Amino acid sequence: xxxxxxPGAILGVDLGATTLAGGLVDGAGTVRNSHSxxxxxxxxxxxxxxxxxxxxxxxxxxxxxxxxxxLGVGVGAPGVIEVDTGTIGEDIxxxxxxxxxxxxxxxxxxxxxxxxVDNDVNALTLGEWMFGQARGLRHVAMIAVGTSIxxxxxxxxxxxxxxxxxxxxxxxxxxxxDGPDCFCGSRGCIKVYASGADIARQARSLLRADRTSILxxxxxxxxxxxxxxxxxxxxxQGDPMAVTVVARAAxxxxxxxxxxxxxxxxxxxxxxxxxMEAGEILMEPVVRWARFYAFEAAFDRTRIVRxxxxxxxxxxxxxALFLYxxxxxxxx
Amino acid sequence: xxxxxxPGAILGVDLGATTLAGGLVDGAGTVRNSHSxxxxxxxxxxxxxxxxxxxxxxxxxxxxxxxxxxLGVGVGAPGVIEVDTGTIGEDIxxxxxxxxxxxxxxxxxxxxxxxxVDNDVNALTLGEWMFGQARGLRHVAMIAVGTSIxxxxxxxxxxxxxxxxxxxxxxxxxxxxDGPDCFCGSRGCIKVYASGADIARQARSLLRADRTSILxxxxxxxxxxxxxxxxxxxxxQGDPMAVTVVARAAxxxxxxxxxxxxxxxxxxxxxxxxxMEAGEILMEPVVRWARFYAFEAAFDRTRIVRxxxxxxxxxxxxxALFLYxxxxxxxx
Numbered sequence: 001x002x003x004x005x006x007p008g009a010i011l012g013v014d015l016g017a018t019t020l021a022g023g024l025v026d027g028a029g030t031v032r033n034s035h036s037x038x039x040x041x042x043x044x045x046x047x048x049x050x051x052x053x054x055x056x057x058x059x060x061x062x063x064x065x066x067x068x069x070x071l072g073v074g075v076g077a078p079g080v081i082e083v084d085t086g087t088i089g090e091d092i093x094x095x096x097x098x099x100x101x102x103x104x105x106x107x108x109x110x111x112x113x114x115x116x117v118d119n120d121v122n123a124l125t126l127g128e129w130m131f132g133q134a135r136g137l138r139h140v141a142m143i144a145v146g147t148s149i150x151x152x153x154x155x156x157x158x159x160x161x162x163x164x165x166x167x168x169x170x171x172x173x174x175x176x177x178d179g180p181d182c183f184c185g186s187r188g189c190i191k192v193y194a195s196g197a198d199i200a201r202q203a204r205s206l207l208r209a210d211r212t213s214i215l216x217x218x219x220x221x222x223x224x225x226x227x228x229x230x231x232x233x234x235x236x237q238g239d240p241m242a243v244t245v246v247a248r249a250a251x252x253x254x255x256x257x258x259x260x261x262x263x264x265x266x267x268x269x270x271x272x273x274x275x276m277e278a279g280e281i282l283m284e285p286v287v288r289w290a291r292f293y294a295f296e297a298a299f300d301r302t303r304i305v306r307x308x309x310x311x312x313x314x315x316x317x318x319x320a321l322f323l324y325x326x327x328x329x330x331x332x
Numbered sequence: 333x334x335x336x337x338x339p340g341a342i343l344g345v346d347l348g349a350t351t352l353a354g355g356l357v358d359g360a361g362t363v364r365n366s367h368s369x370x371x372x373x374x375x376x377x378x379x380x381x382x383x384x385x386x387x388x389x390x391x392x393x394x395x396x397x398x399x400x401x402x403l404g405v406g407v408g409a410p411g412v413i414e415v416d417t418g419t420i421g422e423d424i425x426x427x428x429x430x431x432x433x434x435x436x437x438x439x440x441x442x443x444x445x446x447x448x449v450d451n452d453v454n455a456l457t458l459g460e461w462m463f464g465q466a467r468g469l470r471h472v473a474m475i476a477v478g479t480s481i482x483x484x485x486x487x488x489x490x491x492x493x494x495x496x497x498x499x500x501x502x503x504x505x506x507x508x509x510d511g512p513d514c515f516c517g518s519r520g521c522i523k524v525y526a527s528g529a530d531i532a533r534q535a536r537s538l539l540r541a542d543r544t545s546i547l548x549x550x551x552x553x554x555x556x557x558x559x560x561x562x563x564x565x566x567x568x569q570g571d572p573m574a575v576t577v578v579a580r581a582a583x584x585x586x587x588x589x590x591x592x593x594x595x596x597x598x599x600x601x602x603x604x605x606x607x608m609e610a611g612e613i614l615m616e617p618v619v620r621w622a623r624f625y626a627f628e629a630a631f632d633r634t635r636i637v638r639x640x641x642x643x644x645x646x647x648x649x650x651x652a653l654f655l656y657x658x659x660x661x662x663x664x
Contacts, residue, residue, distance in 0.1 A: 162597020265494020
């Protein structure tokens with residue numbers, strides 16, 4: 001642990017749709033030890049909460065064995081969170097069992113520790129800011145491109161949550177007035193072009209009209225098996241249909257990045273999430289389009305980087321979330 | 333002057349493309365007296381600066397006669413400003429004579445007073461926040477729809493300028509990936525649909541194909557005389573071509589408002605500028621589209637209002653800018 005770090009560890013929990021990870025993190029961001037289980041190892045419903053409580057209990061045991069205090073618990077969860085109470089919002093898509101759950105209160109009662117719950121991408125953004133590539137900067141945006149698209153904003157050195165926690169929903173900003181419908185009720189959102197699910201959906205839809213694409217071979221003739229990595233693989237081989245889908249995703253995402261540059265003039269924009277693991281085949285045109293859509297002088301001041309997140313980053317981010325809130329309380 | 337206001341006045345200057353206004357403003361935002369002159373009353377070039385210095389000198393004389401100290405000078409100017417030095421940026425469109433001018437330094441030398449220079453819409457936004465409808469709120473966005481479209485953002489109780497002053501360029505965010513070209517180098521910006529100049533431009537362009545519009549009568553048969561108020565007047569009479577232009581402007585502006593709601597979840601969005609003087613014929617569909625493009629739960633927490641700005645608001649905003657910076661300095 002760095003000399004300047006507060007003594008003791010933070011218990012960080014990353015509540016994902018498929019994996020629930022928890023770990024003990026020191027004040028320098030190092031994950032000391034961690035556990036993860038499938039989110040729904042038990043039956044869905046009460047099972048998800050039971051799994052979460054079991055992971056937390058296991059880590060508290062570990063902490064007792066290791067000695068040293070636990071300062072508190074940070075949890076990153078999908079959807080919009082009411083941070084003051086730690087209650088999961090109504091718009092949670094992937095873990096419907098948790099809709100409206102007062103997770104913060106439950107964890108406070110179980111652990112006797114201070115608990116902070118917030119959106120998982122807000123937590124990741126704080127992780128990048130406290131321990132990662134965004135360290136020491138004042139204006140940072142993060143876009144997490146996975147099954148869906150999430151975002152986090154740090155402006156003037158503070159996380160932007162807004163009045164009820166919807167701040168930073170970059171994936172659901174419109175870049176095409178009359179574009180395709182989105183589940184959110186709007187249309188032309190960045191998400192409908194560039195999320196992993198939508199990249200696969202667009203490829204499936206095009207395949208119905210064009211059965212010659214090599215994508216069809218990659219999935220053994222079954223369009224339902226198409227996923228985003230296969231679309232990128234086919235595009236890398238020059239498959240025209242896959243190239244079209246990737247080009248459109250990059251343009252939409254690049255326009256979104258350009259919009260963030262003109263709105264915030266940030267020092268850094270971090271692109272993360274499983275879809276960005278496609279690498280330069282996506283990153284290169286995204287940056288090119290961002291340059292096109294943004295003011296040149298503003299673009300020139302913004303670094304655009306790929307996240308270097310690992311599977312521990314969610315846990316680290318959840319710990320950063322706790323440290324951030326603790327710091328805010330000290331200020332007020 | 334309110335009992336809680338600091339004693340003394342602030343000298344506020346609003347540097348517009350056509351009018352240069354200055355006034356003495358007390359700490360409660362009341363404009364005590366003001367002067368305004370055409371920006372280019374003298375020849376352009378040095379003349380603009382001479383006018384500005386004459387307005388400032390006149391107000392300092394007034395202040396001397398009235399007694400009481402002048403705390404400092406605030407200036408709202410078009411374009412992107414380097415606030416630390418008070419230097420006008422390269423992207424200024426309307427007063428090219430001021431490109432790169434170290435206005436802050438010049439005014440400090442002439443007056444011996446502390447001087448703050450920033451973008452005029454940032455100043456208006458601070459004016460709404462300190463003295464107007466946004467008083468006491470933490471998250472506010474302003475969109476000024478005039479000849480062009482400017483914007484200002486206050487998030488977590490701080491103005492968002494970004495790393496080099498481009499923060500808040502809402503008018504130049506893209507809502508249509510493949511939309512019409514904009515002077516900024518991008519395309520599909522909100523500005524190309526909804527600014528006063530672009531509303532007139534679109535109407536002129538449609539008139540070339542359809543000579544039956546009543547707009548042609550309104551301008552005595554000369555399409556070059558079309559301006560935005562005439563397009564709204566024709567739309568109010570049900571002219572199909574004018575209705576089309578207004579509908580598209582409202583959709584683009586509504587999408588922009590929706591994007592701000594999903595990005596910031598603000599308590600208030602203020603729509604101002606000369607184009608908004610069209611009233612409900614524009615405001616009503618803008619709010620309807622914002623509801624369409626934004627998350628319902630976030631939209632429900634955001635009030636969207638028309639600015640109640642008067643011709644003194646620019647001067648008031650410039651004074652608010654000075655007070656805001658003075659407050660920040662006290663904090664650091």
